[in-house]
Amino acid sequence: MMVAVTSIPPFETFYAENAGDVLRLLRRRLGRDRADDAFQETFLRALRAYDRLRHGEHLRAWVLTIAERVAIDAHRRAGEPTDELPELPHLDGRPAYEELAFLTDTLPAKERAAVVLRYGYDLDYEQIATALGSSSDAARQAASSGVRRLRRRTT
Amino acid sequence: MTVPADLDRRFRDAAARTGLLDASYDVIDSELGPLLAAVTDRGLARISFDPDPDRELDALARLAGPRVLRAPRALDETRRELDDYFAGKRTVFDLDLDLRGLTGFTLRVLDELARVPYGQTATYGELAERAGNPRASRAVGMVMNRNRIPIVLPCHRIVGSSGQLVGYGGGLERKETLLRLEGAIL
Numbered sequence: 223m224m225v226a227v228t229s230i231p232p233f234e235t236f237y238a239e240n241a242g243d244v245l246r247l248l249r250r251r252l253g254r255d256r257a258d259d260a261f262q263e264t265f266l267r268a269l270r271a272y273d274r275l276r277h278g279e280h281l282r283a284w285v286l287t288i289a290e291r292v293a294i295d296a297h298r299r300a301g302e303p304t305d306e307l308p309e310l311p312h313l314d315g316r317p318a319y320e321e322l323a324f325l326t327d328t329l330p331a332k333e334r335a336a337v338v339l340r341y342g343y344d345l346d347y348e349q350i351a352t353a354l355g356s357s358s359d360a361a362r363q364a365a366s367s368g369v370r371r372l373r374r375r376t377t
Numbered sequence: 378m379t380v381p382a383d384l385d386r387r388f389r390d391a392a393a394r395t396g397l398l399d400a401s402y403d404v405i406d407s408e409l410g411p412l413l414a415a416v417t418d419r420g421l422a423r424i425s426f427d428p429d430p431d432r433e434l435d436a437l438a439r440l441a442g443p444r445v446l447r448a449p450r451a452l453d454e455t456r457r458e459l460d461d462y463f464a465g466k467r468t469v470f471d472l473d474l475d476l477r478g479l480t481g482f483t484l485r486v487l488d489e490l491a492r493v494p495y496g497q498t499a500t501y502g503e504l505a506e507r508a509g510n511p512r513a514s515r516a517v518g519m520v521m522n523r524n525r526i527p528i529v530l531p532c533h534r535i536v537g538s539s540g541q542l543v544g545y546g547g548g549l550e551r552k553e554t555l556l557r558l559e560g561a562i563l
Contacts, residue, residue, distance in 0.1 A: 232434040232445040233398075241385070242378040261380075262388045269397055272444050 228278040236272075236281055237265060243282070244289045251293035260296055264289045271352040280343040287339065287353035295355070326368070328375075333368030340365045386449075393451040399442030401451035404428045408463045408558065409551050412528075414455050417441045420473030421455055424526050426547035440478065459528070465558065468495035470529045485509060486520045493534045496559040500538050522546055528555065 244264055248257040267288050275281075297303075326334045332354075339350045340361075347358040347365075354361060393401055400422060402415035411428035414421065415437055422440060425433055430447065437445045454472065461467035476484065485508040492507075493499050499507075501514040501521075508517070521532040527546060533555040537543040545552035556562045 230438075230443045232438040232443055234430065234434055234446050237388075237446065241380045245380055245384075246378045258384050258387075261384060262391055265388055266391060266395065269392055269395065269444060269446075273397075273399070273442060275443075 230272075230275050230278040231281075233269065233272055236268075236285075240282055240285050241265070244285060247286060247289050248293060251290070252296055256296060260289070260292045264292045267292065267352060271348060274348045276346050277344075280345060283339075283343045284345055284349050284353055291353060291355045326372075329368050329371060332364045333371065336361050336364035337368040337372070341369075389446060389448045390450050392446055393448040397444060398446050398448060398451065399444040400437045400440070401446060401448035402430065402433070402437065403447055403449040403452040403456070404430075405452065405456050405459060407459060409528075409547065409554060412459070414452055414459070415445075416451055416455060417475045419475035419477065421526055421529060422475035422477075424528055426527070426551065441475075462528070463558070468559075472529060474526060474529070476525075482508065482510065482513070482516065483520050486517055487524070487530055490521075490524075490530055490532060490535070493531055495531075496561050498534045498536045498540070498556070498561055500536055500540075502538060504535055518544065531555075534559075534561065 241261075245257060245261050248260045248264070251257075252260055264285065268285050326337050329337060335354055336350055339345045339353060340347070345353070347361045350361040350365070351358040356364075392398060396418070400415050400417050402413060402423070405412045405414050409426065413423070413425040413428045413430060413433055415423040415433070417440075423433065423437065427433070434445055458467060458470055458472060462470070476487065479487065486504060489504055489507040493504075501517045502511065505511055505513040505517045510516070517535070521535055522544065524530055524532045524546065527533065533545060533552045542549055542552050542556070553562070
């Protein structure tokens, strides 16, 4: 069966489409002043990983998760209390992974993030690693142990 | 939310400094109107008379890779040389060129094209002969038509067999302007 895969857009297009939303998210998390550095860091992280993308789907979810990760790092550097993991992005006011939520809500945070990004957003492990600030091996492990945990529960 | 211009500029400069961009482009003002110019790590890859990036970005991504970004800083040298050329202060470009993907006859023709001096013209047939195939003047016309780097690779200096200005990707008016600038025609 042929599956249509969205091709990866030129980085300029990706940046132009998402820059405003990334900045809005970062200003909400960090305030106006600190948002600027985080904005640059977010798109530089995306740029570093961009040539390893395998398809162009869910890039918005991906870059918003990177932005959350960058915001967490900024809080941590400032010695402020913060979450361990980025909040998963909600698109159009509604989480796109809603179908998975009833399953994944009970998973440990890291496994939940990896499972949702892998199976809800179809991101590959390189993308997930960039978004969560971990290695692709760690992302793969978190997703597979999350899936094992779900299997144990549903059988 | 609109990203403030200085923040946008800071990111684009930082992105250019990483050396990770497959292609950087900018729109440059010139005597011929706005030009879109793009460079890669190999050199100047594109000059387009159509400054609307939408039509060029995909082609650049196919040529060099998906990390294509407008990054004016990366075009500083190209902009300087083009400005000098249009001001009549430069007759030879000193820019590396990215001609990847081109082979055989096309490369030989472009190589010969680059040798046609400022202020002079050659015919399609002469260029075909210099490239080793005197009967290929129509093929030379095609190579001129598909030239990715006009102005710098001076296809405007190539004219019909009786010296008439025929065909130019950017329109005959631009060809005339360039030849007039170089003093090749009055």
